[in-house]
Amino acid sequence: MKSSLVILYHRQPYDEVIEDGKVVYRQKKSPNGIVPTLKGFFSYAEKGTWIAWREVDESEKEEFEPRITSDEEETNYTVLRIGLTKEQVKDFYHITSKEAFWPILHSFPYHFTYESSNWENFREVNRLFAEAACNEAADDALIWIHDYNLWLVPHYIRQIKPDARIAFFHHTPFPSVDIFNILPWREEIINSLLSCDVVGFHIPRYSENFVNVARSLLPVEIVERQPVSGHIIPVGTALAEPEMVTKLKYKNQYVKVDAFPVGTNPDFFLSVLNQPETQQRLKELEAEFEGKKLIIAAGRVDYVKGNKEMLEAFGRLLERRPDLHGNIHFIVSCVSPAAGMRVYEEAQSQIEQLVGQINGHFGRLDWTPILLFTQVIPISELLCYYKISDVCWTTPLRDGLNLVAKEYIITHQGENGVLILSEFVGAAVELANAIQTNPYSTDLMDKAIDRALAMSVEEQKERMQKMYEVVTKYDVKYWGDRLLEVFKELSHEVDE
Incomplete structure (x- = not known):
C-alpha cells in the first residue's frame, strides 16, 4: 500500500541506541518541537513515510536496513533512510550545504565558498530523495519537503510524477535578491521551488525575498497579494513587511506562497519544569545564585549567532559597571559543532578566547563572570537556568526564527524576566515587547543590556505577560493545524 503522506527531512525522527549489542530506535529526547509535530501529521494519514538520509560505512552496507520503525511506539508510518557514503555526506552536508548555502x-557572502562545493553530488542526493518519495507516494499523496538541503527535490519529483501535490517549508532565512543571486546555481534552485504547489517560510520578509528572487530570474506573474495581519508586526522593526505576495504563476502552474512562524511546545516545557526532580534542581540553583543577577544566552557555535558581539558587550558592561563585579553571572550555553565542520572552528576558538580574556581580566577567586557550557545541557537543567535568569540575551546577527526566545518566555509564564532580542531573527516580528536591538551596533547593544538590568518588576511583568500570550497561542500545534488546513485545500492547479 502506497503512502498518502510523505515527509522528507534531513533528520531521522528516532534516535539510534545500542542495547545488548543491537541497534534499537527510540523516540528522540530532544526538545525540538519540529520533529514530534511532523510525526503528528501522520495521524491524519492512512499510511505515511518519513524519508531521511543516514551515513552508511562500507562495513554496514550488507546489513543496512533502509526501512525502520520505532521500538517504542505503534505508528502508521515507516522511516525510509537513504544510505549515503561518508564522502557523499561530507560533500552534500558539511561542504556544499554549510560552506556555500x-x-x-x-x-x-564573504563566507561563501564555491570551489569546494560539489553541485553534482548535491543533485544526485536530491534526486535520490525524489525517487524515494515517488516510489512511496500514492497518486493523490501529499509530498512535504523540508529545508534548503532538499532544494532540488521538487523539480525531480515533478519530472517523475507530474501531478504530485508538493509542499516545501523553508526553515532558514531567505535572503534578499542581491545576496541570493550570488549562488551560481540560483536559477536551477528557484525553478525547482516553483515546481511546488505551496512554498512556506517563517515570516513575510523571507517569502517576499523569495518572490523578488524568482521575479529577477524567471518570468513569474504575481496573482495575489495581501496585507500582513494577525500577530505579525507589519512595520517598525528590521524584518517587518506590511504586505506579502500569496500566489504566483509560472509556466501555467499556480504556486501558493505563505508565511507562518514555527511555534514551540509550551505544554512540554512546563511539564518538564514541573517534574519533582526538576523542581529540586531549581531550588538548588536558586540557592547557589541567590542575590546575583543572572543573564543567560543559549545557542551553538556559529558565526551567524552573534556570540562574539554579545560577549564583547558583556565585557563593556563590566568595564563601565564596577558595581556589578561579584554580583552578576553570564551563563553561556554555546554547543560545540559536530566533528568535521571546519567552517565553525574559527568561531569556536574566538568564543573560547573571549571568555578567557573577560574572566581573566575581571574574575576573582570567588567569582567567575562568564560560565561557559560547550556541551549540550540536559533540557531539564536548561529550563532551570532559564527560570532563574533575570535576562535572556538572544542577539544573533541573523536567524531564521529562534526558539530560545520563546522557550525563555514560557518558563517565566508571564511573571518576570527580560528578553533582549535581535531585530534580525524571525521571532522579532512576533515579539514586539522584547527589548529589540541591533547587534551590529555597540551603542545599541550597550543600551539594551543597561535597560534590561534596570527594568522594573512591573514593566517586566507587563511585557512578559503579552509575550507569553503570543507564544502560548501561536505554538507548534497552531503551526501544524494551519499547515494542515493549507494541505486540505491543496490541489495541483494548472492552467490548461
Missing part, C-alpha cells in the same frame, strides 16, 4: 542564506 548557509552563509548566503544568512547574508554572510
